[in-house]
Amino acid sequence: MADMTTPPDAPTTGGARPGRRLRDLVPAAAGVALSVVAFVLAAQIPEGARLTQFSPRWWPESLAVLLLSLSLVLAAGALLRPTVVVAEDVPETATRQGTWRLVAMVASIVGYGVLWYFVDFRVSTAVLFVALTWLGGGRGWKALLLFPVVVTTILYLLFGVLLRVPL
Numbered sequence: 001m002a003d004m005t006t007p008p009d010a011p012t013t014g015g016a017r018p019g020r021r022l023r024d025l026v027p028a029a030a031g032v033a034l035s036v037v038a039f040v041l042a043a044q045i046p047e048g049a050r051l052t053q054f055s056p057r058w059w060p061e062s063l064a065v066l067l068l069s070l071s072l073v074l075a076a077g078a079l080l081r082p083t084v085v086v087a088e089d090v091p092e093t094a095t096r097q098g099t100w101r102l103v104a105m106v107a108s109i110v111g112y113g114v115l116w117y118f119v120d121f122r123v124s125t126a127v128l129f130v131a132l133t134w135l136g137g138g139r140g141w142k143a144l145l146l147f148p149v150v151v152t153t154i155l156y157l158l159f160g161v162l163l164r165v166p167l
Contacts, residue, residue, distance in 0.1 A: 024078035031071030038064035104135050121160070121167035126152045 042060035112128040129148035138144060159165040 028071045028075035035064045035068035101135050
């Protein structure tokens with residue numbers, strides 16, 4: 001039971017749970033694992049003829065190095081900072097609606113991969129953003145029409161036109 005002399009929103013430094021530090025290290029470990037997978041997958045990209053000084057492996061390897069660096073910084077921060085437990089840090093209990101939203105979002109992303117195989121990138125990406133926005137609570141024409149069209153247009157211009165990635 002909480003002490004009545006301290007306000008309920010005051011941080012508590014003593015008596016931190018031992019699993020707290022481990023919970024802070026989980027995202028860093030996931031980032032390290034993901035960067036290792038990215039390195040392995042990037043190593044399988046064929047080099048081809050070197051028309052420029054950058055190989056096709058350059059961008060994935062750069063992202064993997066950045067992810068590994070940020071994960072190590074996150075791990076160092078989790079290990080070196082003092083553990084402070086604030087009442088706001090305690091996660092709420094899972095609800096049926098939250099579980100449904102998570103499953104629906106993952107299914108939407110899987111469906112996007114399947115839809116992209118049959119339909120153009122611009123159409124399938126717009127449909128994905130409409131679905132994710134609606135599942136995230138977005139309502140109205142700006143959230144469900146304008147936002148997906150603007151994001152899809154930016155992605156298409158960046159990757160399809162500027163970087164000439166075959167979409």
